[in-house]
Amino acid sequence: MGVLVNGLAPNGQLTNASALIRALLQYAEIIDPWARNVAGVMVNDVARRDESLWKTAGKMLGRELKKEILYAPTGRILSQLQDEQVSLIKSIPEEAAERVHRLAEMNIVTGARAATIAKEIMATEGVSKSKAMLIARTETSRAASNLVQARAQYAGSDGYFWRTSKDSDVRPSHAAMEGRFVNWNEPPTLDKMKGHAGCFPNCRCYAEPHFPTLGV
Numbered sequence: 001m002g003v004l005v006n007g008l009a010p011n012g013q014l015t016n017a018s019a020l021i022r023a024l025l026q027y028a029e030i031i032d033p034w035a036r037n038v039a040g041v042m043v044n045d046v047a048r049r050d051e052s053l054w055k056t057a058g059k060m061l062g063r064e065l066k067k068e069i070l071y072a073p074t075g076r077i078l079s080q081l082q083d084e085q086v087s088l089i090k091s092i093p094e095e096a097a098e099r100v101h102r103l104a105e106m107n108i109v110t111g112a113r114a115a116t117i118a119k120e121i122m123a124t125e126g127v128s129k130s131k132a133m134l135i136a137r138t139e140t141s142r143a144a145s146n147l148v149q150a151r152a153q154y155a156g157s158d159g160y161f162w163r164t165s166k167d168s169d170v171r172p173s174h175a176a177m178e179g180r181f182v183n184w185n186e187p188p189t190l191d192k193m194k195g196h197a198g199c200f201p202n203c204r205c206y207a208e209p210h211f212p213t214l215g216v
Helices: 002-008 017-030 032-060 063-070 075-109 114-122 124-154
Strands: 159-163 181-183 206-210
Touching: 002 017, 002 124, 017 032, 017 075, 032 075, 032 124, 075 124, 124 159, 124 206
Parallel strands: none
Antiparallel strands: 159 181, 159 206
16 A cells, blocks of 8 residues: 555655545455455454363363354354455555545645645555554454354353453443443443444453353
8 A cells, every 4th residue: 555655646746646546446456355365364263262262161161061152153253254354454445545535635625735735645554554453453352252252142141241451551431341241132332332342443351251051
């Protein structure tokens, strides 16, 4: 993306906004196979770690429940997660194209200073990198949370206890959830967003499943 921006808007001079926008949108389509592969590797890695954790935790849950958890039908969840992550990866150049379009309009409509426009155009690559890092952190955690939910519910879990990392980086709204019971069918709303533990942007919280028949 940096190559495209620097090549078609050298030194922030947006001489042909349409060409840069087209290039970014075409790039979004070109990376589809790569994005699908990257998303697949990430989802499968999370799935392997999730299975390993359940094998360890299963020792205290009993043989039959352990078997039920490990053989839960997670294929649909994994496929859905991969598709969603491909869309998010492709959204990076698409959002960059939209940003360039807005900057071009700003230049025409408001007559903004050339130096200001140039600075904003050159920041496009940095914005995209930040978005990529946010996706990587959030989606890995969300994938793990969704797998825990799928396996736990299949085995009869009605909900979970919210657990945090218990450090100074935990958001106040999330810290307040520590130890609270959450029904799988009723995700809480925190900071105007709804979701389960681990499914929020940059969230490091996790769900500790509750199995009513076992009292754990």
